[in-house]
Amino acid sequence: MPDPIMEVEEPELKLDDGAEEVWDHYREARDYKKQYDRDWHRYFLMYSSRQWDGFQKEWQSTPVINLISSTINTIVPLLTDHMPNMTVIPRQPEYEHISGVLQSLLEWIWEAQEMDVKLPMVMTSALIFGNGFIKVVWDPTLRE
16 A cells, blocks of 8 residues: 555745755755765774674674774874964955954864864764864854
């Protein structure tokens, strides 16, 4: 018996040109990302010492010497030992003072958000998958 929910078709929405263009870019990016998705799972399995494909007999041993994990776990502390040097360079000489204020603000945000704790996790991800992302958002409702 067919599922009645699956038979319902999505209504076609009329989008203006700008929204349609955004959706087109989204679909293009989603389709481009698919070529990497299949590899990312394999990369995580390799890092996690699950390198055997599962076709071994139950009685067979599956030894692993995980050089990937040991190499990444050795490199991450070297990369994250010190705070990165963030430099704000003014475009015009009259903005020299503002660039100094912005640089101080960036350093304050780094400390306030405890980025030195979060950075090793991001770098581990970057070394496993080739990309590491971190996002700091501003919440105006919070006051210190």
